[in-house]
Amino acid sequence: MNSSWPNNSSKEASSPSSTVSQTAPGSTPASQVIYSLVSIVALLGNSLVILVFIFDKKQLKKSYSKLILSLAIADVLTAVNLITNPPFVLGDSFPYPTGPVLGELFCRLIWSRAILFQLVVFSVYICLALTAERWFAVVKPHKYSDAFSRKKIMYYIFSSWVCAFLSAGSGMIETVYTASRNKICKFQFIAGGSVLRVVIGAFQVVVKMVFPCITMMGLYVHMIYTVKTSAAASAASKVKLRSRMTRMVGVVCCTLIICYAPNQILWVFALAGKVELDSKVHHTTALLTFVASCVNPVIYGLSNRNYRERYKEILVTAYHGVCGGRASRANRPSVAGANGIQLRVHPGPQEEEGL
Numbered sequence: 001m002n003s004s005w006p007n008n009s010s011k012e013a014s015s016p017s018s019t020v021s022q023t024a025p026g027s028t029p030a031s032q033v034i035y036s037l038v039s040i041v042a043l044l045g046n047s048l049v050i051l052v053f054i055f056d057k058k059q060l061k062k063s064y065s066k067l068i069l070s071l072a073i074a075d076v077l078t079a080v081n082l083i084t085n086p087p088f089v090l091g092d093s094f095p096y097p098t099g100p101v102l103g104e105l106f107c108r109l110i111w112s113r114a115i116l117f118q119l120v121v122f123s124v125y126i127c128l129a130l131t132a133e134r135w136f137a138v139v140k141p142h143k144y145s146d147a148f149s150r151k152k153i154m155y156y157i158f159s160s161w162v163c164a165f166l167s168a169g170s171g172m173i174e175t176v177y178t179a180s181r182n183k184i185c186k187f188q189f190i191a192g193g194s195v196l197r198v199v200i201g202a203f204q205v206v207v208k209m210v211f212p213c214i215t216m217m218g219l220y221v222h223m224i225y226t227v228k229t230s231a232a233a234s235a236a237s238k239v240k241l242r243s244r245m246t247r248m249v250g251v252v253c254c255t256l257i258i259c260y261a262p263n264q265i266l267w268v269f270a271l272a273g274k275v276e277l278d279s280k281v282h283h284t285t286a287l288l289t290f291v292a293s294c295v296n297p298v299i300y301g302l303s304n305r306n307y308r309e310r311y312k313e314i315l316v317t318a319y320h321g322v323c324g325g326r327a328s329r330a331n332r333p334s335v336a337g338a339n340g341i342q343l344r345v346h347p348g349p350q351e352e353e354g355l
Contacts, residue, residue, distance in 0.1 A: 045297030112171035125160035
């Protein structure tokens with residue numbers, strides 16, 4: 001189940017024909033504006049990251065680049081889901097379905113927010129894979145090529161989706177369509193109110209947060225400790241520990257943990273009946289969960305010159321293409337191909353060290 005459910009008095013989605021407001025519980029004009037900004041920044045920023053790899057496919061030969069691309073795609077999909085999910089941005093403007101078939105699909109796939117939180121969990125496990133990649137590069141460089149071959153990278157990405165589906169997919173089961181004048185979606189806990197449901201929820205939190213986050217922190221601590229204290233640590237390992245890529249991945253993982261953990265901890269207390277959902281604190285932690293999606297591209301740019309230079313190249317090219325195209329064609333001779341289309345070459349920056 002996802003972690004942004006309202007409390008017991010608000011576990012329903014209003015139907016279009018209802019006389020009461022259709023706005024989702026906890027949704028306010030201010031929250032809609034904030035979620036809109038987060039979604040737009042995440043969409044644009046991560047699209048820029050994806051363009052970096054599209055225009056420089058040589059980067060995808062590196063194992064960590066495949067994982068960063070997967071993370072960027074997940075963040076773009078998260079932004080799209082935020083925009084199209086009624087509780088976050090659209091509110092009453094969402095075209096609520098009226099028939100039972102579309103109603104079931106809406107309730108289980110959209111209103112449940114299961115897909116949205118599966119994307120969040122997927123991002124967590126991709127960060128775990130990135131941390132493991134850095135650990136092998138620094139601590140076990142002789143086993144790196146085998147542990148992060150192209151085939152195994154695909155396996156890690158697929159496994160991350162499986163973990164995300166299993167740990168955050170219960171909302172699809174626990175959300176049902178109801179043919180009522182005042183509501184179309186209703187959430188029904190599996191064994192609601194029982195010790196079993198608390199155990200299930202605690203297990204989900206362990207899989208979604210505790211295991212990956214503690215493992216990420218443990219790998220980084222072990223990485224630093226081994227290089228700093230081991231006499232056998234090679235000079236290459238020390239260089240890799242201080243490399244831009246290792247620092248960048250560390251900042252991304254720390255940011256994700258800081259943004260993601262509060263919401264999951266609150267969810268455990270809610271299952272135990274210690275706190276209520278649909279509170280200001282709950283909605284703040286839910287918003288914080290999605291902030292990581294929009295700050296990742298900024299982290300890439302600030303901590304790695306390679307990304308900064310490619311960002312600049314893409315943005316400058318886009319600017320000239322959109323705003324300066326006519327002026328450039330009028331004031332500068334063109335190099336035309338056989339078909340008369342103008343060709344422009346933008347040399348890319350030199351590649352930095354990878355591992």
